[in-house]
Amino acid sequence: MTNVQRHGRWALASRHAILALVAILLVAIPIEWSWAQAPKRGGTLVMIVQPEPPTLASYQSTSGPVGQVATKVYDGLLEYDFNLKPIPSLAESWNVSADGKTITFKLRKGVKFHDGKPFTSADVQFSIMEVLKKMHPRAPTTFRELESIDTPDPYTAVFHLQRPAPYLLMGLSGYESPMLPKHLMQGTNLQSSPLANAPVGTGPYKFVEWKKGEYVRLDRNPDYWKPGLPRLDRVICRFIGDAATRSAAIETGEAHLGGLGAIPNVDIARLKALPTITTTTKGYEMLSPMVMLDFNTKRKPFDNVKVRQAIAYAIDRQFVIDNIWFGYGKPATGPISSNFKATGMYTGDVKNYNVPNRMEIANKLLDEAGYPRKADGTRFEIVHDLTPYGEEWKRYGEYVQQVLSKLGIKATLRYEDVPAWLRRVYTNYDFQLTNNWVQTQADPVIGVHRFYSSKTIKPGAVFVNDAQWSSPRTDELMEQATVETDPAKRNALYHELQKLLVEASPYVWVFELDFVTVENKMVKDAIVSPLGIYASFDRAWLDK
Amino acid sequence: MKPSFLGLLAASLGYAVGRLARAIPTIAVIVLLNFGLVHLAPGDAADVLAGEAGAATPEYMQQLRHKFGLDQPLAVQLLVYAKNIFSFDLGYSFRHDRPVRQLILERLGPTLLLMGTTLVVSVGLGILLGMLAARRVNSWQDNVISVVALVSYATPLFWAGLMLIVVFSIKLGWLPTSGMEDVAAFNEGWARVLDIGRHLVLPALTLSLFYLAFYARLMRASMLEQSGMDYITTARAKGLTESQIAWRHTLRNAVLPVVTMAGIQVGSLLGGSVVVETVFGWPGLGSLAFESLFARDLNLLLGIFFISACLVVVVNMVVDVIYSILDPRIELGSREAA
Numbered sequence: 001m002t003n004v005q006r007h008g009r010w011a012l013a014s015r016h017a018i019l020a021l022v023a024i025l026l027v028a029i030p031i032e033w034s035w036a037q038a039p040k041r042g043g044t045l046v047m048i049v050q051p052e053p054p055t056l057a058s059y060q061s062t063s064g065p066v067g068q069v070a071t072k073v074y075d076g077l078l079e080y081d082f083n084l085k086p087i088p089s090l091a092e093s094w095n096v097s098a099d100g101k102t103i104t105f106k107l108r109k110g111v112k113f114h115d116g117k118p119f120t121s122a123d124v125q126f127s128i129m130e131v132l133k134k135m136h137p138r139a140p141t142t143f144r145e146l147e148s149i150d151t152p153d154p155y156t157a158v159f160h161l162q163r164p165a166p167y168l169l170m171g172l173s174g175y176e177s178p179m180l181p182k183h184l185m186q187g188t189n190l191q192s193s194p195l196a197n198a199p200v201g202t203g204p205y206k207f208v209e210w211k212k213g214e215y216v217r218l219d220r221n222p223d224y225w226k227p228g229l230p231r232l233d234r235v236i237c238r239f240i241g242d243a244a245t246r247s248a249a250i251e252t253g254e255a256h257l258g259g260l261g262a263i264p265n266v267d268i269a270r271l272k273a274l275p276t277i278t279t280t281t282k283g284y285e286m287l288s289p290m291v292m293l294d295f296n297t298k299r300k301p302f303d304n305v306k307v308r309q310a311i312a313y314a315i316d317r318q319f320v321i322d323n324i325w326f327g328y329g330k331p332a333t334g335p336i337s338s339n340f341k342a343t344g345m346y347t348g349d350v351k352n353y354n355v356p357n358r359m360e361i362a363n364k365l366l367d368e369a370g371y372p373r374k375a376d377g378t379r380f381e382i383v384h385d386l387t388p389y390g391e392e393w394k395r396y397g398e399y400v401q402q403v404l405s406k407l408g409i410k411a412t413l414r415y416e417d418v419p420a421w422l423r424r425v426y427t428n429y430d431f432q433l434t435n436n437w438v439q440t441q442a443d444p445v446i447g448v449h450r451f452y453s454s455k456t457i458k459p460g461a462v463f464v465n466d467a468q469w470s471s472p473r474t475d476e477l478m479e480q481a482t483v484e485t486d487p488a489k490r491n492a493l494y495h496e497l498q499k500l501l502v503e504a505s506p507y508v509w510v511f512e513l514d515f516v517t518v519e520n521k522m523v524k525d526a527i528v529s530p531l532g533i534y535a536s537f538d539r540a541w542l543d544k
Numbered sequence: 545m546k547p548s549f550l551g552l553l554a555a556s557l558g559y560a561v562g563r564l565a566r567a568i569p570t571i572a573v574i575v576l577l578n579f580g581l582v583h584l585a586p587g588d589a590a591d592v593l594a595g596e597a598g599a600a601t602p603e604y605m606q607q608l609r610h611k612f613g614l615d616q617p618l619a620v621q622l623l624v625y626a627k628n629i630f631s632f633d634l635g636y637s638f639r640h641d642r643p644v645r646q647l648i649l650e651r652l653g654p655t656l657l658l659m660g661t662t663l664v665v666s667v668g669l670g671i672l673l674g675m676l677a678a679r680r681v682n683s684w685q686d687n688v689i690s691v692v693a694l695v696s697y698a699t700p701l702f703w704a705g706l707m708l709i710v711v712f713s714i715k716l717g718w719l720p721t722s723g724m725e726d727v728a729a730f731n732e733g734w735a736r737v738l739d740i741g742r743h744l745v746l747p748a749l750t751l752s753l754f755y756l757a758f759y760a761r762l763m764r765a766s767m768l769e770q771s772g773m774d775y776i777t778t779a780r781a782k783g784l785t786e787s788q789i790a791w792r793h794t795l796r797n798a799v800l801p802v803v804t805m806a807g808i809q810v811g812s813l814l815g816g817s818v819v820v821e822t823v824f825g826w827p828g829l830g831s832l833a834f835e836s837l838f839a840r841d842l843n844l845l846l847g848i849f850f851i852s853a854c855l856v857v858v859v860n861m862v863v864d865v866i867y868s869i870l871d872p873r874i875e876l877g878s879r880e881a882a
Contacts, residue, residue: 044728054593054639054839063596137597137604191611196641212640212650213827215727236727240825242702248709248721249825419587419840422595460602462594 043542044234045523047533048246048258052213052239057196058178059127060135064260067175067534069237072218073114074178074201077105077124078169080530082285083342084442086169090119090179090202091157100164100485107155111225113181114206121151126182131190141446142171164485167443173286174203175534176442204230204538214239224538231541247271250518256542257526259283259517259533265326265392268516278521281328281514283532288337288440288447289515291320291329293400293508294425296432297469301380306369308505310362311433312353314403321511324395328516332509334498335448337440339512344491345444350502362407379408385425385434386415396435426462437513438463442530444494449478452501469506556865567857574853575629575846579622582842588614589639589840612638625843629850635843639836644847648829654724655828657740658820661748666755667806671799673756674763678798679790681768689760697757705750705823712746719745722825747824751817755809759802766798773797796870803870807863811856 058070205218247267295302317331441447454470529535590608594600634644
């Protein structure tokens with residue numbers, strides 16, 4: 001494979017040389033074109049990361065900015081293609097046993113950590129069993145069936161599972177499960193490892209320095225295991241607190257790339273019109289972000305399914321997308337994103353709230369629920385909490401407030417800071433209705449179950465079942481889908497789950513959010529994976 | 545009789561020691577108040593970390609709280625904190641996984657550079673413009689200075705900063721938008737100094753415009769007040785030129801209120817300017833304090849508060865000493881006696 005790649009590259013280069021020669025004889029213009037297509041080596045890519053991460057301990061936090069930086073340093077066992085199918089990375093191949101309870105990974109040989117020590121199955125065993133399983137926030141789901149990892153030789157790692165875990169193979173990217181150096185971490189206090197601020201991995205870029213408040217500098221790893229890669233000399237992750245300044249830095253070319261909301265949607269239309277800038281919504285397929293309204297189903301009035309359904313009817317999803325998110329999104333139909341259409345898990349065949357006489361139905365449902373309009377035209381009052389992640393959530397809240405007033409519901413908006421909101425919604429359950437957005441991840445077991453399972457009504461755990469809704473049948477469906485290895489049967493379980501959840505409407509699934517990555521046109525091949533800016537940028541190059 | 549230099553120095557020293565002794569209880573009270581205040585905010589660092597992570601189990605949160613010492617009763621936390629502070633240990637930021645002292649020291653240089661430049665430019669130019677306006681009172685120069693001062697004082701800092709970026713970075717392309725250094729170049733030596741200088745221009749200008757306006761107005765008013773005094777008439781009577789009077793007599797007396805205000809500004813130096821640091825991506829202490837508040841990184845926040853409180857106490861003392869040098873009628877001891 002290595003030879004093929006090398007050969008391919010040489011062949012391409014020589015073909016370009018011939019093309020160029022011919023072109024010189026004919027016309028001058030095509031020369032530039034033909035050379036422009038061949039990847040160039042060198043240069044510094046400046047990426048805007050917002051906000052500045054507290055540490056680079058991606059084995060301990062799945063926080064967005066941590067992942068954007070750390071994924072350039074750490075590889076995972078697997079990568080993924082745009083159809084969300086696993087492809088080889090540090091693991092060259094893998095094999096799942098017939099009963100689904102043993103997974104054998106063959107590791108790539110000759111891979112070295114940035115300090116020169118070889119990467120072996122001992123590192124896999126240590127990373128997953130000793131670090132990730134104990135410290136990673138999503139490990140209780142991803143690795144819950146994983147009992148042990150055997151290392152029969154340095155290049156074989158055998159995962160032993162209690163029960164089949166079809167989702168496990170979706171959680172092994174460099175972002176989700178970084179492969180760590182055992183020799184630098186074993187025997188140290190993992191909670192405060194020096195690696196948290198100075199990561200050492202096997203990835204395409206080496207960590208050099210972190211000037212807090214300014215930037216993280218990552219230099220090319222000349223010994224990277226992918227031949228000829230990486231192409232860049234350096235990646236700089238810059239931190240700029242002000243959104244308008246971030247846009248200005250992209251506009252002047254001081255920074256080349258920013259994603260995951262780093263550039264506000266309000267600026268994107270203007271930047272997009274510039275000849276130097278391009279945008280893409282690709283590269284978020286493994287996150288599947290979803291914008292919702294969360295009801296507290298244990299409190300009046302949202303303990304009543306008719307009231308919840310009335311609100312689900314009243315929200316004009318396309319209006320929210322067009323007017324608050326500048327068109328970057330797609331109306332949602334239920335808890336599973338339409339990104340899962342390719343795998344067959346998604347179904348749009350659920351209760352449809354997006355009907356022409358929405359408001360009429362909503363009013364009727366509220367009447368039936370026992371909340372008739374009083375003499376002044378109102379039915380009841382609520383407080384609507386807003387998720388504290390920026391301006392658009394206030395706009396979205398104001399829209400919901402207006403829609404509710406049309407139904408005779410007087411909503412007061414409340415905007416607090418992050419810790420206060422988290423405490424209110426996920427520990428004290430002291431709310432009635434809050435807006436929210438969540439990542440539903442690469443598999444429903446990892447990203448979806450947590451919002452609907454009775455097991456995740458746990459005060460203190462964040463971004464789980466704040467609606468506190470559950471039913472025996474949906475719990476059962478999720479339990480079965482977790483261990484079902486036959487894709488067709490698993491999909492059928494998820495189809496039933498979607499139907500039941502949408503009917504009960506413990507949340508309103510408003511729309512599937514499209515994040516936008518803004519790039520300078522000089523940047524090529526940066527977004528080449530469903531992980532987008534959470535991928536390693538090993539193939540990225542600058543066309544200067 | 546004019547006191548001798550040595551006498552003055554001894555008096556100053558004695559005064560300083562007295563003031564320092566009284567500063568200790570002041571700071572102790574500040575520490576206590578700060579601690580109480582920051583703990584009033586709902587939610588804690590574990591909530592924030594879990595929120596950023598996007599997922600966490602209650603067991604994991606418990607583990608975090610134990611590690612941060614947040615599972616201790618508040619009184620125990622206060623005792624631990626007080627013990628650390630009085631042994632000059634600012635504690636550990638669990639969020640950053642670094643000692644607070646190190647985090648603050650890293651930001652100190654950029655903060656002092658920005659705020660120092662601003663202080664020199666705004667006080668210097670403010671005094672000069674104020675004098676100019678006062679000496680040509682009601683002339684066109686005075687009107688121009690007054691209007692410019694009014695406008696720049698009334699302009700919100702973030703807006704002024706963004707407009708400067710639009711003009712000088714985007715339209716003209718003369719200066720960088722943000723940051724302290726060109727991160728793609730990694731300059732060395734004088735090239736680096738020059739590069740940092742270029743990055744300093746816009747943030748320093750934004751902040752200076754704001755303060756300058758203030759000092760210019762203050763200086764103008766103060767100069768006008770002094771110019772009606774008897775000693776000025778005397779100076780004029782003995783045949784001094786107007787500029788001699790302005791520089792030698794009026795200035796020295798008129799500058800006292802400016803020194804007072806500059807002292808207050810120096811006191812807030814370490815706090816940095818959250819707005820300007822945020823707009824220009826300048827790695828100062830202001831934005832660090834701001835972030836640590838929202839992250840409930842209380843050790844770090846308290847550390848910054850503590851250092852700032854100490855600075856205010858010290859600067860107040862220094863301002864009093866400068867007062868006595870500028871105006872020997874003000875005696876250090878007499879205030880203490882009173």
